[in-house]
Amino acid sequence: MTKKLIKDYMLITFGIILVALSVEYFFAPNKLAAGGVTGIAIVLNNLVPNLSVGVITLVLNLALFAAAFMLIGGNFGAKTIFASLGLSVVMWGIEKFFNPFAITTDLVIATAFGTIISAFGMAIVFNCNASTGGTDILAKILNKFFHINIGKSLLIVDIIITFAAAMVFGLDIGFYAMLSVIILGITIDRFIDGFNSSKEIVIISDRYEEISKFILEDLDRGCTYLKGVGVYSEKDIKVIYTVIGRSEFIKLKEFIKGIDKRAFITVRESYEVLGEGFMEIE
Known part of the structure; x- marks a missing residue:
């Protein structure tokens, strides 16, 4: 097992622990069935109190994986199986040994x-190319048999779950569950963007050789010369293009400031960078 794979599994474990804590200390004690398999488990736990949310989640995930193998081929990666079943086990462990309660x-x-x-926990899991399974499987089944796209299928499943919560726990709690589903979708994307964000830099300077050398040797990053022509001067110029991390940009900016205060720099936020030195293309 490579170091990267070990790191991914450690991050996935941390992510599912966060998700489990949110369910056991915020959602389940307050009957907030905020979508997903855990949402279904919270509703069913109210109907069958002898079965804990963790146990119900485990049974549902096993049933969904079995259905997926029979109906859609079960093309799921090891990370997704680990995250999905791992979440159920962590929830069961919290219920068994820590007697969870409503923090508020x-x-x-x-x-x-x-x-x-x-959202933070799920973003970590998604960022490692895994998922917590569950309603993703239901969405894929809807997609295969009813030709509804995955995004809409997930929304339909979560709406049904929150509607069930409203029927069982009352409209107020149902509306809060729906609000959680909406915020969750938006927040996960923002967290993932934050994990992968880099700075896309374009530099125009007469000291381009020194700047590019600093990027290559001191920051250990690549850069590219783009050919340009100054409109006013009509002279050929070399434009430096590079993608670096936030902390590296601070160092680069200080270096440029020290050698060419007249340099022209543009900076853009890049939310996903794939290739050498960044995330692998998978």
């Missing part, structure tokens, strides 16, 4: 903090 009974606070913690 204020539904606004529980919805906000539970959703943020869960």
